[in-house]
Amino acid sequence: MSKDDERHQCACGKGLTRRQFLTTAGAGALVVAASGQLGKEGAASAAVIRSGEGSKVTLLINSKKFEMLVEPRWSLLHVLREELGFTATKEGCGRGECGACTVLIDGVPRYSCMTLAVEAEGAEITTVEGLMKGEELGPVQMAFVEHDAFQCGYCTPGQIMAVEALLRKEPHPTPEQIRHGVSGNLCRCGTYSHIFEAAKRAADLKRGGAR
Secondary structure, three states: OOHHHHEEEOOOOOEEEHHHHHHHHHHHHHHHHHHHHHHHHHHHHHHHHHOOOOEEEEEEEOOEEEEEEEOOOOEHHHHHHHHOOOOOOOOOOOOOOOOOOEEEEOOEEEEHHHOEHHHHOOOEEEOHHHHOEOOEOOHHHHHHHHOOOOOOOOOHHHHHHHHHHHHHHOOOOOHHHHHHHOOOOOOOOOOHHHHHHHHHHHHHHHOOOOO
């Protein structure tokens, strides 16, 4: 066989031997086959997640019962905001670091982004909406308004819930207890001094202090 017969010219003008051409084509076929298999496996995994059966739960939120189907992976934050419309609870970091999503579960402040909805079944859940009486603000909310304890306002719902939890446990908090009570909530605007003053004012209001 002549050298001319043994060489295969590609469209780009570079010469390949027949052996090189077949080797390259075979490797390419393996890559395509492997990619197709990976694609099928990825699709299968996604299908399993999408078709997961929901769990029936009854959630007690702001003294009202909600019966619903939830996916086991859903966070309480997702259910509150996306499924039930309690949008006062905010998502900040989504990984339990900022506190914007704080709600009360049996009176204890919890990050709802780190709490599964199924975990909260049977517990009493309180959101910012649950602190109001109709259209009237609760004492902590009113104190935050009076002392301008917010700037961008994104962390405010979580800050309010943290203060509410503190005052339910300690009606006469010291400055140190207030600082500790909101230590799990970040204010990126740095309005901490106003938040501390609002917490003190809220304690007075809750004890029946003059408005």
